[in-house]
Amino acid sequence: MAGAAGRLTKLAEEVLGAPLPVRIRAWDASESGPPGAPVLVIRNRRALRRLLFKPSELGLARAWVAGDIDVDGDLYTALDLLAGLIWERDSAAPKQPRAAVLRALARPEIRTAARELLSLTGLPLPPAPPAEEARPRRGALHSLLRDRQAISHHYDVGNDFYALVLGPSMVYSCAYWGTAPDGATTLEDAQRDKLDLICRKLGLAEGQRLLDVGCGWGSMVLHAAREYGVRAVGITLSEEQAAYARKRVADAGLTDRIEIRVQDYRELSDGPFDAISSIGMAEHVGRARYAEYAGLLYGLLKPGGRLLNHQIARRPLADEEAYRVDEFIDRYVFPDGELAPVGRTVGQLEAAGFEVRDVEVIREHYALTLRQWVANLEAHWREAVRLTSPGRARVWRLYMAASALSFERNRIGVNQVLAVRTPDSGASGLPLRSRDWRG
Structure with missing residues (x-):
């Protein structure tokens, strides 16, 4: 040695x-x-x-x-x-x-x-953290100000960089694989199928009003308006995402049917909506705010309206008070992000008044998606470094590769929870047959 x-x-x-x-x-x-x-x-x-x-x-x-x-x-x-x-x-x-x-x-x-x-090692002093590390945040945990800082750290790193990683779909959440008869699904096909699955679970129809919480670059609202004829509002805290999404909406000729806002879900006051999608956003809400999140979404829905909550989950702990946010993720990827077991999520949605009607586990789908994103990043490595920094590109490569393994090893999962604001009559409006979303 x-x-x-x-x-x-x-x-x-x-x-x-x-x-x-x-x-x-x-x-x-x-x-x-x-x-x-x-x-x-x-x-x-x-x-x-x-x-x-x-x-x-x-x-x-x-x-x-x-x-x-x-x-x-x-x-x-x-x-x-x-x-x-x-x-x-x-x-x-x-x-x-x-x-x-x-x-x-x-x-x-x-x-x-x-x-x-x-x-x-030379001088026995700790080096300064890399510039890509999130700086100390201002404000109380999950306050409006602090959440905006956290979202900006992760999402305002350049739309061109995300385009390299995500591909043409510009969808930054788990795709839905295996729907093609021959199994030869591309990432773009799998993301389109995921968006369509959500639209069908929500029972979207011509003329309905959809809210997409955490709309990202606008892919969900674009698909829903184009394919199902809805009027849609998409909200995000990222200025860069909103600018990109608005351009996509304008290019598609859908400005009369889609509105993109830089707005926190806690600032919404123009309900009701027929349906709400929340895709990969609830991980940012936090344990202390989740009951408020669920209650606000319940209040924004019409009676009979549906919520599709697509959310990463962690395994439950014997002592839930021992849960700590992963240091690497907190400092470099999703500041202040928190994961919860799916059972807690279901319980809090029901405590807010929702009737939870379906939970679909799609853990393996996220591992496949992440491996595709890593492959995209590696294939465009020099351009990714040019658009951001060597450190930022290394952050994304490590976190996406490690996350793929975590999904594969069942350390974390992802679930689509369909919940309904069931009216007093008890008529949910859902079909009798499970997962026959059209009715």
């Missing part, structure tokens, strides 16, 4: 209490670890300082975003091998990695190895 790689491997295995499943290549060109495994490349001493001063997922994330570490080999394989040692372990016990480091450093032989490694 000569060189920095050998010493790093020894310290990592002592701290983690398990063999490293990947090879390490250090800045001095030394290598250590199982032959043929993906290689974790540690490019410089700054990476080591990040890991020593923040021995958790956040330290790794900062090193990755800054380009201090990289993977030589298949990224999915490397993340899959490391998941049990870092991400899954960290989610089960958020303080465990730091505690493990402290326990290991109490041992004389590990203190000696750590001192040796620290001496290799």
Whole structure:
């Protein structure tokens, strides 16, 4: 175990209490670890300082975003091998990695190895976080001001960048795969099929009024107006999304039927609507605000109106109070985002007055979608870096690849919940046969 790689491997295995499943290549060109495994490349001493001063997922994330570490080999394989040692372990016990480091450093032989490694890093000071890290946010959690800041951090990074990743559909939520008879579905086909599935679940018809909460770049309202003849209002907190969506609406000749607003759902006052879609937006609402969210949407619907809530969910914990937001996601991807178990979501919708009529689990569909997005990003890597920054492109590649694996391993899921504001008569307006949405 000569060189920095050998010493790093020894310290990592002592701290983690398990063999490293990947090879390490250090800045001095030394290598250590199982032959043929993906290689974790540690490019410089700054990476080591990040890991020593923040021995958790956040330290790794900062090193990755800054380009201090990289993977030589298949990224999915490397993340899959490391998941049990870092991400899954960290989610089960958020303080465990730091505690493990402290326990290991109490041992004389590990203190000696750590001192040796620290001496290799130069000045023993933590580097500044990468510029892509979300800055401290102003305002109370999930206040109007703070939510606007959080949404801007994620979505106002350039419409051209998102076009590279998402493709022509410009839909930033789970697609719906496997509907083509020959199975040869493209990403664009799968996204169109997802939008159409939602329209059918909502029972949309000519002349109805639709609200799309978190409308993104306008794909849902465009599909609903063009294919089902509805009048639609789409709301977003992203100025860049709204500008893009308005141009798409104008280009489609649908300005008389679609209105795009920069507006928070809490600021809506012009109901009622015949139907509401919320696709990949409720993850931003937060536990403290979810009852308010459900109640406001209930109040915006006509009696008999339907809500389609498409939302990522996490697995329930034995102690729900122990839930903590993932540090990498919070700092670099979705600031202040929170996931809830699907059971809690259903319960809160029903507590608001809704009758939940259907829950469709489409977890595997999101893994397929994310792998397509990663492939798009990798195929246009130089352009993506030019449009944003090397760090921003690395954030998206890591979070989408890691998320694909999380869906595949059933760490997180995604569900479409169909709920109705059932009138006092009890006539829901839904068909007797399950999932025969046309009636």
